[in-house]
Amino acid sequence: MRVEVLILSLLWPWAVSAQGFAGLGTEVEGFAIPQRGVELSFPSDHGPHPDFRIEWWYLTATLNGADGRQYGLQWTLFRSALEPGDKPGWQSPQIWMGHAAVTTPDAHYFTERLSRGGIGQAGVSASPFLAWIDEWEMSGDPSGEMRLTAAGPEFAYSLDMVAKGPLVLHGDQGYSVKSQAGQASYYYSQPFLQVRGTLDLPDGPMAVTGSAWIDREWSSQPLSDDQTGWDWFSLVLDDNARVMAFRLRGSDDYTSGTWIAADGTATPLADGAIRVTPVQYASDKRAEIPVTWHLEIPSHGLDVKVSALNAGAWMDTSFPYWEGPMFVSGSHVGRGYLEMTGYR
Template identity: 85%
Template sequence: MKIRALLLLLLWPWAVSAQGFAGLGTAAEGFAVPERGVELHFPADHGAHPDFRIEWWYLTATLDGADGRDYGLQWTLFRSALKPGEQEGWQSPQIWMGHAAVTTPDAHYDTERLSRGGIGQAGVAASPFRAWIDEWEMSGDPLGAMRLTAAGPDFVYRLDMQAKGPLVLHGDRGYSVKSQAGQASYYYSQPFLHVSGTLDLPEGPVAVTGSAWIDREWSSQPLSDDQTGWDWFSLVLDDNTRVMAFRLRGSEDFTSGTWIAPDGTATPLANGAIRTTPVRRAAENGPEVPVEWHLEIPSRGLDVQVSALYAGAWMDTSFPYWEGPVTVTGSHAGRGYLEMTGYR
């Protein structure tokens, strides 16, 4: 058994349940649950919420290299709780996991970190904002300037980021429903980051510029027990419109999303407003997954093909999933990111 898998079985609460993808459909007994009508507050909600079971700080970026090639990168910090609340030292019930990745047109590099809370190895501070695990760090002002660093066996990246738009609340003012049964999360994004920096790859360093998108979400039971995974899109269109859309797969599929105008005005997309159809599947570096999609939002005149930059962007992490940059063609052009979980 891999050492990381053994550690996960010992420490990571999702590993004990098969309800929903990664146990995210497990009943939330003892933990706080999202409630409709609760107002999000900033900067406090940039920080951790230890009374909720699961939380993440999630950044993806689509990049133009000075070498003329397209790139994508991911940086994620997950927090999961064995029980509600926080304590100092090794008695902390909080578990932290970090993922970092770089995708090129012909390769994908990823790495993972695991940490117990309470010992300073990983955590999040709300103001000034700082999220870290070991030497990986995302810090700064989500409405101003930020910095991002991470390293793995095959890559190092350093980015400077500047917000060019507001935070976006998904669903009902940040209350995002995930199933017909009513499971939900608190969910907001910063989709308006302009970035510049350097990727150090096996073939050498490359200067990059582009755009980044931060997703923030926390809950205690974000899925129903029959939902096996999701397909999630974050798209930046050429007219500066942003689109967040997802399909949760279960006994009955559930869709949701947000249409984000260039000024940041957000319009929720209710269940059924989004149509996602796999077009082409591939099995590179992992199980077969859809690497080309037909995505439609008829109410907004969106009818596009979404295609992976590199079909083998499989995250070989403790909970494996596909995550990589995509291009958009059709009624609109653009770029973005696609995440697919629960495929075997």
């Protein structure tokens, strides 16, 4: 292990608990707190918010290969702060972590990067938009054309993307509540990206097309004490509607989400409007993971089974979790992604 990676592992403020993985920790003194009624502003909010403790730029894609097979792809940049604000050079309290992955029907490739802020190895600029860690980059206009690159020991990818719909604000105009106690984040998405590019895999290059979804979220507030993890779905349906839905697991599960019409019109889904039930589990040396789900949103006639392309899509990174592409069948047909944390 490189010395700087060891140092970052020791300094990183995320513990192994679900709250730690969320990056929301237990201490918020001095950090900014999300407030209802704050209007998000673009392009500035595509950039970093160093006064908040945790933030991420998160892209997932469901892809069709020229070989007729289906693939999934993830690119994530996390920012976490040791203290509010920023300083130049090695004095910067901002720490960065990148994850990249490719999932096939029979393999899951992933890799991780860690960096300290302020020294040019990682960061985000709002205009023009550029998010990077080492040579990995997400760049362009989230409402227009974008480019994505990453590479690991067993894979690489390069994608061109174009937005075919608007940015979507979740919750109350971007203020997304996470518990009955009122913890919240700022949260928006770009769920309408069309994708074309190349995956470089052990068997060689593969041309792919498909759709991608970017999530942007930042906060400083801890989750509730009894919340042990979450199950987060992003689905693209056959009628071109989109669904974002999550369940935070606790003594009383908390659910929330957004129904996104084909034209981008967003309808918030309040706690209790979404029902998610695990149907089938996969055994893993780390945990029993629910890889098939029953998802219901009665207000929109959604009653579907959501099943993993590959049950082994475990991200065995410094802070492990499960993330992989999913199939949707039932009242609607489609594809999407599922992220699960806190299973152990």
